[in-house]
Amino acid sequence: MSNAKTSWLGGVWRNNAALVQLLGLCPLLAVTTTVVNGFTLGLATTAVLMATNTTISLLRNSVAPAVRIPMFVLIIASLVTCIDLLTNALFFDLHEILGLFIPLIITNCAILAQAETVASRSPVGPSLASGFATGVGFFAVLVALGALRELFGSGTLFAGFSMLFGERAQMISIDFPFDGMLVAVLPPGAFFGLAALLALRNLIIERGRRRQFAQQESLRRDRAS
């Protein structure tokens, strides 16, 4: 139980692939001009992570160490190709936008890192859970960065969800009464946005640490007196 909790907390917060390990930055920075882009790439990445972690964990005892990296890449590449084909068939409009970035999930180091550090050493259950947690952590950052850039760059939020869920989803699109700053949707905006999220995360951790420190300090003072 506590083990599952650790792996969950690790994937989403403590070892967040995007914010702490800074892995998979290429898709992260390139795609997140809108929420829907981040949302979809996050979903695809999570799906890939869960599938690859499960497969690799199942094969972990048979893979000879010398060939493990090519094996991982082969498995990751074929699963990503499947997901690429399926999004192309089922969500054509979105596939047009995400285009190259779905095949590029293959090169997301977060996935290979999971395969190497977790899936090749743990049973299926924990591997799947860890893949899911890492995926959710990455997904959250993609959506947050997408929201930040869409809000400041285009003055909208959740635009274009109709590409995923049909015309009805247009309802959740919010138009703000300003045009947005161009820089937010340009590549520099991606770095600024990521920096803001990193700073926010560090701020939260710093606060927590200070509070802990203050508590210990007061405890010590109590004991002394």
Added chain:
Amino acid sequence: MDATETKPFRTLFFVAVVAVGAAGIVTASHEFSKDRIAANQRARLLASLHSVLDLPVGEVDLNPIPLQIGDSDLLGSGGAVDAFVINRDGHPLAAIIASVAPDGYNASIQLLVGIDENDAISGVRVLSHRETPGLGDAIDIDKSNWIEQFDGKTLDSPPLEMWAVDKDEGSFDSITGATVTPRAVVKAVKNTLLYFRDHKQELFSAAEAIERQQSGENE
């Protein structure tokens, strides 16, 4: 750990099995999705052809006849270019040429130019471009209606020397903050019209031949 050292063939065999399995699932998902992808692409093609034709709403039976145009400097691609002829009751109604503006700001700009049987532009759309977001991307119909100013234009109206942006004393609107992009698009549309003027009959009779062949096969 010693598995590789002592049993290379077992390792090899295992790698082969995984490779075959991987190929298997890729093949399976390809089989599942290929028809849908083809249908999606066809729908996308028809929709984009529709967008450059001046047809009544609800007109769906386009049946475009695909052609390949060989190398021509005017069409800007440096290679073959796709074109479509729309026939109605055996008469050519319009031609659509997927020409290229080779001198975009960041890369070449893929266009779709629809020309009706009276040599007038029925519509122009940008299929893909890499112009600067917020500046040059105003050529995209999703960003602004700049591209619609070509509708109804011919080589005579405006006259040929006026086929330029207003910055260059031409009669087309320019785009604030972008000079290169609109210039490239106007030039490409003009060149497409020039090409069409010289090759109209050629295009239409090629399409007619294809259509005759198709109906011959059907009978």
